[in-house]
Amino acid sequence: MTMPRFLADLPRFVFFTGKGGVGKTSLACATAVRLADAGKRVLLLSTDPASNVGQVFGLTVGDRITPVPQVPGLDVLEIDPNQAAEAYREKIIAPVRDLLPQAELDSITEQLSGSCTTEIASFNEFTSFLADEERIAEYDNVVFDTAPTGHTIRLLQLPGEWTSFLDAGKGDASCLGPMAGLDRTRTVYAEAVRRLADPAQTRLVLVARAQQSTLREAARTSAELAAIGITGQHLVINAVLPKAVSDGESDALAEAVRGREHNAISEMPPVLRQLPLTTVPLHAQTVVGVDTVRALLHTGDTEIATFMENAQHPDLGSLDRLVDELATADHGLIMCMGKGGVGKTTVAASIAIALADRGHTAHLTTTDPAAHLDEVLDHQSIGNLTVSRIDPRVATQEYRDKVMASKGNKLDDAGRARLAEDLLSPCTEEVAVFGQFSHLVNQARRHFVVMDTAPTGHTLLLMDATGSYHRDIARSMGETGTYTTPLMRLRDPDLTKVVIVTLPDTTPVLEAAELQHDLERADIHPWAWVVNASLAAARPSSSLLRARAAAEQPQLERVTALAGRTAIIPMLADEPHGPDALRRLTTSTHQPA
Structure with missing residues (x-):
């Protein structure tokens, strides 16, 4: 060997x-x-x-x-x-x-x-x-x-x-x-x-x-x-x-x-x-x-395991059914969330284009530093659709500078070093983009805003618990005042729909379940799950891929148990780049196995 x-x-x-x-x-x-x-x-x-x-x-x-x-x-x-x-x-x-x-x-x-x-x-x-x-x-x-x-x-x-x-x-x-x-x-x-x-x-x-x-x-x-x-x-x-x-x-x-x-x-x-x-x-x-x-780790030929030729995978539905339900309204915030590499950008872009094609005004945005919306859209413009990107690096640097100039100004050199390191944490970026994110949340009252990646439940609760925007507003308005904060809008199921995107594999599904739990701690309840790149839904003819498709069944069953609404997208021969390819994700031709 x-x-x-x-x-x-x-x-x-x-x-x-x-x-x-x-x-x-x-x-x-x-x-x-x-x-x-x-x-x-x-x-x-x-x-x-x-x-x-x-x-x-x-x-x-x-x-x-x-x-x-x-x-x-x-x-x-x-x-x-x-x-x-x-x-x-x-x-x-x-x-x-x-x-x-x-x-x-x-x-x-x-x-x-x-x-x-x-x-x-x-x-x-x-x-x-x-x-x-x-x-x-x-x-x-x-x-x-x-x-x-x-x-x-x-x-x-x-x-x-x-x-x-x-x-x-x-x-x-x-x-x-x-x-x-x-x-x-x-x-x-x-x-x-x-x-x-x-x-x-x-x-x-x-x-x-x-x-x-x-x-x-x-x-x-x-x-x-x-x-x-x-x-x-x-x-x-x-x-x-x-x-x-x-x-x-x-x-x-x-x-x-x-x-x-x-x-x-x-x-x-x-x-x-x-x-x-x-x-x-x-x-x-x-x-x-x-x-x-x-x-x-054996380098010889791959041995094909036995598998159920007629395995009955659960019916998770197609993405166009979710879009049809979303399109019954004329505005709202749709947040596509999930771990990196599961296809959030693709799903978000597909939903935004489908809503625009149905005559709705839609805005597609991302806070994902690794996302490339222009690449996914193939640099093409689409009627009724606008696109933007929140630059996390710029927002985070501005936030760090502000904290160092205020809190850091009162510290000695060692204290400033500790504070600077604390500000390099993963949480800082999410907190830093919250202001720009809040502006987009407000826009969702007038038209559709489809967001690729959003603050986690931990970040939202952190903003609330530390006396940031939500609590500051509550204090300033007093017990008799009327106010609505971004966090309150995210908790409004009529306005906000969280779509969790995952892959049909053990770790991504577990991570998606943990994300759902995290959001629910902030009283935000995901609206739907989308399983991306499914071999079971693609119905391959290769014996190796058919065996892998059969292995997806336990994870697909777990998704149906965790989610109120579901959709499944098959593994595709070509990456869905460009409006036409993205539109095909929201057509009824993509049915689950």
Whole structure:
């Protein structure tokens, strides 16, 4: 068996990172099994909220180290980031629960409910498996499923002590000090960061798919981590569609996908071309069970699993049915939300064009920094439709400058450094675009506004809980005043329709379910779900793709259980660029399998 390039001369620690749904967990499991089969003592540790390590090995795995009976020498451990974050919040809030009013406690809780807090809490949990030699002395290799972001690592590198900084009331910027509850010594964190940055000790494996969006994301991650000294990087492009499995087998969809993947790889960002590259072929089987885990990194022919020829997939409906229902009104806000790479821009553009074609005035906008509306629309103008883009970088820089000039003006150099780092958090960008977003929300009272990406429920509650726009208006108007804020409009189901976009795979569906829960905490209830790029809906003839289509069934069933309204878009032979291609997404010819 040929050695995959990313496994050659592997150091003791290996981290897998990448967007949801690219196959991080599967590759981490396959790596751990391969090392154990070679006689190594291996610990596989997951901090992925969508981790299914236990399911892969047929074990009940939690926060205890658990041996894998079928693989001597392999132990596994799952750290639940949400449980870690909850324990982390409780540690901060418990000492002041009886001292502060409930409103302030609610504010602190929401401030510590963002992605930054979850990252820090998770890293706090697994730092010892990177830096505490006593805990890992028996292991030759430690394999991590998901790595900390550059933002998290920069926070750990900051000098000084965060708790006193926050106690003095100086840290209320964006994430509002997720470092406040850390109890480990700076020495431990310094050792963890040192090991991460040492290529002789740590390899970071960037996992992507052969798609432009995930490769762009991998390039951003690579550059961010390289900038803070983590240079021992490899790139793995997973699930690349292989050549026809049997002689004479022909499938137009499969050929189109192969061509698209080839172009994405050949045109990937320059920063990725400098990295050692491994491609892993798409397998028919879902990676469940030790045999399929071992087969994942095998370079031989892909074996086709058995599948139900007449599998009955649930009827999720077509996108045109959702548009018909939206078009019964003459205005409203339609927010297409979801994780990166699921097709939000395509779905938003298709809905906006369909509404414009039905005679409605529509405005299509995006706050997604990776979105390219001009590219999707093929630079063509459409009657009744206007297009804009909120530039998150400009809005965020203006916000940072404002906070540094006000709060930062009262701090010493060390305090300003901490505040500047806090303002680099993912939450800052969402808060920064809220003002421009609010203006568009108001426009939706007169015509349709279709938005590609919007603030998460955490950001909306953060704006409310910290006395920003919503609460400021409430205070100024008093108990007898009448007012309507953007948050109130988002909670109005007659005005706002949230459409969650996902893919028919385990991780994207789980992430979409978490997004729905996050929005519901802000009393915003998604109106519909759209499943994009479904092989089941495309009805391929290739035996490999038919097997993959059959594997979608559990996720499609889960979507129908989670969503009140649904639509499904098939995997397409060509990317839907240009108005005509986008219009075809909202025609009744695209029916589910």
